[in-house]
Amino acid sequence: MPRSPSPEVRSLLIDRAAALLAQREPVTLRSLVASTGVSTMAVYTYFEGMPGLWGAVRQEGFRRLTDRVRSIAPHRDPVRHLASLGVAYVEHALAHPNLFRVMFDASFDLPDPVAANETFSHLVAAARRSIDAGRFSLDNDPADIAVRYWADGHGIVSLAVTGVISVADLRRHAPAMAAAVFIDAGDAPEQAHKSVRLAWAIPKRRT
Amino acid sequence: MPRSPSPEVRSLLIDRAAALLAQREPVTLRSLVASTGVSTMAVYTYFEGMPGLWGAVRQEGFRRLTDRVRSIAPHRDPVRHLASLGVAYVEHALAHPNLFRVMFDASFDLPDPVAANETFSHLVAAARRSIDAGRFSLDNDPADIAVRYWADGHGIVSLAVTGVISVADLRRHAPAMAAAVFIDAGDAPEQAHKSVRLAWAIPKRRT
DNA sequence: AAACGAAGCATAGCATTGCTATGCTTCGAT
DNA sequence: ATCGAAGCATAGCAATGCTATGCTTCGTTT
Numbered sequence: 100m101p102r103s104p105s106p107e108v109r110s111l112l113i114d115r116a117a118a119l120l121a122q123r124e125p126v127t128l129r130s131l132v133a134s135t136g137v138s139t140m141a142v143y144t145y146f147e148g149m150p151g152l153w154g155a156v157r158q159e160g161f162r163r164l165t166d167r168v169r170s171i172a173p174h175r176d177p178v179r180h181l182a183s184l185g186v187a188y189v190e191h192a193l194a195h196p197n198l199f200r201v202m203f204d205a206s207f208d209l210p211d212p213v214a215a216n217e218t219f220s221h222l223v224a225a226a227r228r229s230i231d232a233g234r235f236s237l238d239n240d241p242a243d244i245a246v247r248y249w250a251d252g253h254g255i256v257s258l259a260v261t262g263v264i265s266v267a268d269l270r271r272h273a274p275a276m277a278a279a280v281f282i283d284a285g286d287a288p289e290q291a292h293k294s295v296r297l298a299w300a301i302p303k304r305r306t
Numbered sequence: 307m308p309r310s311p312s313p314e315v316r317s318l319l320i321d322r323a324a325a326l327l328a329q330r331e332p333v334t335l336r337s338l339v340a341s342t343g344v345s346t347m348a349v350y351t352y353f354e355g356m357p358g359l360w361g362a363v364r365q366e367g368f369r370r371l372t373d374r375v376r377s378i379a380p381h382r383d384p385v386r387h388l389a390s391l392g393v394a395y396v397e398h399a400l401a402h403p404n405l406f407r408v409m410f411d412a413s414f415d416l417p418d419p420v421a422a423n424e425t426f427s428h429l430v431a432a433a434r435r436s437i438d439a440g441r442f443s444l445d446n447d448p449a450d451i452a453v454r455y456w457a458d459g460h461g462i463v464s465l466a467v468t469g470v471i472s473v474a475d476l477r478r479h480a481p482a483m484a485a486a487v488f489i490d491a492g493d494a495p496e497q498a499h500k501s502v503r504l505a506w507a508i509p510k511r512r513t
Numbered sequence: 514a515a516a517c518g519a520a521g522c523a524t525a526g527c528a529t530t531g532c533t534a535t536g537c538t539t540c541g542a543t
Numbered sequence: 544a545t546c547g548a549a550g551c552a553t554a555g556c557a558a559t560g561c562t563a564t565g566c567t568t569c570g571t572t573t
Binding site for chain 1: 549550551552553
Binding site for chain 3: 546549553554556562565568572
């Protein structure tokens with residue numbers, strides 16, 4: 100049998116790619132392996148080439164987002180919890196803007212729909228709890244609310260990450276937009292605004 | 307004095323880049339000039355390199371969007387007009403998905419904030435008319451409504467273009483999301499839904 | 514009208530990119 | 544102890560964006 104592959108090398112390369120990305124340095128085959136001790140062939144052994152590496156980096160981005168989302172303790176106010184998920188999404192994108200771009204870079208033909216699924220399922224679950232708690236109307240499909248809420252946050256974040264609007268505008272508009280989605284889902288305006296305000300007031304991680 | 311530069315070559319290259327993009331073929335320096343009769347140096351004469359070309363392609367994308375937006379005759383119902391602008395945005399992105407991606411590709415350090423301004427000003431104007439007509443609350447800032455409406459549409463379109471959601475889901479959610487923004491701005495729910503429904507019912511251009 | 518010269522731009526060659534070919538090394542199975 | 548499949552280092556390939564160089568063009572000048 101062969102020499103066993105070391106998962107360490109794999110995550111080493113992914114981490115280095117993420118680091119280069121964060122430093123705004125070009126992520127090339129040779130810059131990746133530089134100062135890692137491994138040769139360029141490792142990228143082909145573990146990722147079958149650069150596109151495969153990008154796919155892995157993308158998954159890593161979703162994994163970090165998922166970690167962040169999982170770290171949010173469910174709140175007794177399900178709408179506040181849902182709002183907190185949106186905060187996590189925004190903070191993740193602002194903390195890792197280049198990683199965020201790679202995550203949604205459509206130049207991959209591998210749509211990799213699984214990567215985002217866990218995050219999405221958290222949204223759906225929170226939406227369902229909000230319905231069950233009587234905050235959202237019973238005729239809502241939790242998945243529909245989740246899609247709209249996601250699209251909502253994704254849009255304002257994307258515009259900020261691409262520089263079309265400022266981060267200050269993002270922070271100004273995002274809470275109001277979230278509240279609008281919740282109100283549209285049937286929540287009472289005052290309750291929606293309160294839940295959103297509390298969710299956004301929590302101090303954010305810098306990671 | 308020199309040989310005068312020909313704007314024809316400039317737009318020829320931009321159009322060819324857009325065409326390659328639409329055909330999902332790689333846009334490289336040499337593939338650009340192939341079968342155009344000009345040499346690779348033309349790209350440096352007119353665009354100072356590939357990044358400059360990408361910037362020009364991006365502007366071209368916004369120019370086409372602006373053309374589409376300008377072609378929308380103002381409606382006596384200002385909210386319906388505003389909704390139609392959103393429809394144009396969605397149809398533009400679906401008709402030219404790769405161009406849409408380049409338009410919002412943040413790998414350019416040139417934010418080129420002017421490019422999107424005309425489209426944005428149309429949104430602001432329609433929002434202002436909606437306020438003046440009494441459809442939206444007087445305490446709204448038209449620019450705020452415009453930003454939120456844009457972010458709203460941009461988000462759902464981006465998720466569709468990157469393959470996270472289907473185009474069918476896009477068409478299902480986009481009208482409801484638009485209506486939610488309008489209702490949040492103060493419009494009566496029934497009127498908002500009616501204006502949106504009529505705007506989306508108009509047959510779309512294929513361009 | 515003839516000469517000048519600045520700018521367009523065609524050709525050729527450069528460093529860097531992702532990738533492949535090749536062979537050495539490692540290490541579990543027999 | 545031997546074999547062989549897999550890891551992986553080295554070297555070299557075509558393609559990329561870019562630069563250097565010089566020819567061509569054509570408005571300006573006298």
